Amino acid sequence: MLAKASRSSGKGYAIALTAIIALLALGPFYLSDAWLGVLGKAYIAALFALSFNLLSGQAGMLSFGHSAYLGVGAFAAIHVMKAVQAGLFWLPTPFIPLSGALAGVLAGGIAGIFACQRSSGVYFAMVTLAISELIHTIAPNIQELFGGETGISSYRAAFLAFNFGRESHVYTLILIWTVICAIVMWLFARTLFGRLAMALRENEGRLPALGFNVYWTKVVPFAISGMFAGIAGALLSIATESANYSLFSVDASTAVVLHTFIGGSSLFLGPAIGAIIMTVFGYAASDATRSWLLYQGLIFIALMLSAPRGIALLALDTIDDIADRGARALLRALLIVVAVLLIAMGIVMAFEIVTQILTTEYQLAHTQTGRWNSISVYRVKWDPLSPFTWLVAIGSVVVGVLALRRYGQRTGPAP
Amino acid sequence: MSAVLEARNLVKNFGESCIIRGLSLSVHEGEKHAVIGPNGAGKSTLFNLLTGYLHPTSGEVFLREKKISGLPPHLVNRAGISRSFQITAIFPAMSVFENVRIAVMAKHGSRFGLFRLATRARKINEDAWHLVERVRLTKVAQKPAGDLTYSEQRALEIGMALGPGGDVLLLDEPTAGMSRDEAAYTVELIREVTSGKTLIVIEHDMSVVFSLADRISVLVYGEIVATDAPQAIRANQRVQEAYLGEDHGAA
Numbered sequence: 001m002l003a004k005a006s007r008s009s010g011k012g013y014a015i016a017l018t019a020i021i022a023l024l025a026l027g028p029f030y031l032s033d034a035w036l037g038v039l040g041k042a043y044i045a046a047l048f049a050l051s052f053n054l055l056s057g058q059a060g061m062l063s064f065g066h067s068a069y070l071g072v073g074a075f076a077a078i079h080v081m082k083a084v085q086a087g088l089f090w091l092p093t094p095f096i097p098l099s100g101a102l103a104g105v106l107a108g109g110i111a112g113i114f115a116c117q118r119s120s121g122v123y124f125a126m127v128t129l130a131i132s133e134l135i136h137t138i139a140p141n142i143q144e145l146f147g148g149e150t151g152i153s154s155y156r157a158a159f160l161a162f163n164f165g166r167e168s169h170v171y172t173l174i175l176i177w178t179v180i181c182a183i184v185m186w187l188f189a190r191t192l193f194g195r196l197a198m199a200l201r202e203n204e205g206r207l208p209a210l211g212f213n214v215y216w217t218k219v220v221p222f223a224i225s226g227m228f229a230g231i232a233g234a235l236l237s238i239a240t241e242s243a244n245y246s247l248f249s250v251d252a253s254t255a256v257v258l259h260t261f262i263g264g265s266s267l268f269l270g271p272a273i274g275a276i277i278m279t280v281f282g283y284a285a286s287d288a289t290r291s292w293l294l295y296q297g298l299i300f301i302a303l304m305l306s307a308p309r310g311i312a313l314l315a316l317d318t319i320d321d322i323a324d325r326g327a328r329a330l331l332r333a334l335l336i337v338v339a340v341l342l343i344a345m346g347i348v349m350a351f352e353i354v355t356q357i358l359t360t361e362y363q364l365a366h367t368q369t370g371r372w373n374s375i376s377v378y379r380v381k382w383d384p385l386s387p388f389t390w391l392v393a394i395g396s397v398v399v400g401v402l403a404l405r406r407y408g409q410r411t412g413p414a415p
Numbered sequence: 416m417s418a419v420l421e422a423r424n425l426v427k428n429f430g431e432s433c434i435i436r437g438l439s440l441s442v443h444e445g446e447k448h449a450v451i452g453p454n455g456a457g458k459s460t461l462f463n464l465l466t467g468y469l470h471p472t473s474g475e476v477f478l479r480e481k482k483i484s485g486l487p488p489h490l491v492n493r494a495g496i497s498r499s500f501q502i503t504a505i506f507p508a509m510s511v512f513e514n515v516r517i518a519v520m521a522k523h524g525s526r527f528g529l530f531r532l533a534t535r536a537r538k539i540n541e542d543a544w545h546l547v548e549r550v551r552l553t554k555v556a557q558k559p560a561g562d563l564t565y566s567e568q569r570a571l572e573i574g575m576a577l578g579p580g581g582d583v584l585l586l587d588e589p590t591a592g593m594s595r596d597e598a599a600y601t602v603e604l605i606r607e608v609t610s611g612k613t614l615i616v617i618e619h620d621m622s623v624v625f626s627l628a629d630r631i632s633v634l635v636y637g638e639i640v641a642t643d644a645p646q647a648i649r650a651n652q653r654v655q656e657a658y659l660g661e662d663h664g665a666a
Contacts, residue, residue: 187532188529190532190534191528191529191530191531191532192520192529192531192532192533193529195509195513195516196528198506199506202507203504203505203507205504206500206504206575207489208468208488208489208492209492209576210517210520210575210578211489211492211493211522213487213489214489
């Protein structure tokens, strides 16, 4: 529970973080356009997750309908882009996200005024869910505002030397906005009000006796969280040059909860790390297999069971452990990684073979030829009837589990 | 003597059951006033009524002739009444210093310090450090409040109650669950930090009550049966029947 205030080398992490951001900023020089696109989406997801965690992790208000503020920001931006396109007024593309911020802070503030009325805990979550579902239901019926089923599209106007026709321009714009917003949110947690929001999470009932109006103390973080979600939505509109009412669906609301818990809500960057990993995983895995959603679910379950505080804190603990105890800890960490990979590969292999057998194409080929065709997994052809195939799949799971039981005792410290 | 805090004919019903039945209480400026009474007499309910956490079914509460019943708790607090809680109410994951800083923030008008980094708020930080010192928690100031010992947490609770700076202080069982030594230490601390303030304290420990209080009110089944100096309360026939008779022997 307790946030690690003073890690052994806070400065070291700051330097490492700066280096990573610099490396990402240089992405256009060594990454393909496809990867730039994927990473841009990942940064947007990271910004969205940080905005969500500002409300749920820091102020302790779990929002199940956060897609509402993402969507509002996205539509605000697309309308502003259209207005700029029509020549109604002038706003350079890099500043379009400001419209998302404005729409997000208004939407978050208004929703907060209702959601914080007298609800807390589960009731608060239900009210936020209801608000986003309300918008999701109404949106397709308002043609002018949300463009019905098809949505609204526009295009990015050029600004100075940046024509934003190239993926790298969009990528850089998204990265800059994400980093600036992350820094502002990090600073917010360190303002007097940010500390007060944390006190709200810790013990809401105590605050009135210290002279604070709890109601407004809750509405303000809601509005701020909505503002950053709105910026994320605006960036999404810029990236896709379109906005559709499906943005308001529970999918985005669910994804942000998953990202936050996978990354870990107790560390500031945890949700962002979770969002980046899962977005990249989603793109890579959805190319490779149809069952990627299943694997995403399995990863979530496995993580919640073994490292309920999230990936980010697990990684930091491991790094600290290695720094403290040297080569032995490093070896142990590597062994655990290999064991987890073995288990994952075994499970994936078994699932892939079974799901491919169950496809209609495979069944058709089987009835026509009477043969069980071999199936390609990991670029290797496997005969589904051969005991060797299943020995490899089950064997790697068993070996992995045995290795975990032997070396993995100290993973996943109790919360 | 003038009454700083006055309750007139307070009644509080929870559904069918009547917890406070026409209670009247008058607390003098600067006195140390103890409220005692058997379990379930309505002592904590009385505190909640005085501080706005509950609203009376009928009757009124006045702070220096100004009506405060009906106000929400944060406005009662800003009017000058601070309170502590029977069940320790702190911010466990935050440091002791931060707990106290939150408590002094409202006094400095920083209820919405949106654009001020906490470390830069010099006056507030100084004020908070001073208060941490007064409740003798300087040594553990950087520890998470949840890691303190029980009696340290109770001291923090008192420190937080002092934070908003009101001159009427309501402490709900500040020594409950403490050993004799801890209780004596806490009584001394309370006497020290409340000098010049008006104190109303709920207490079960009779040695604490008699060593701390200028006057004692005895609350039995939602009514004040007597308010008097400690010696007079000790001698009061009705009090002995209603309360001391069954409880004091054991204490």
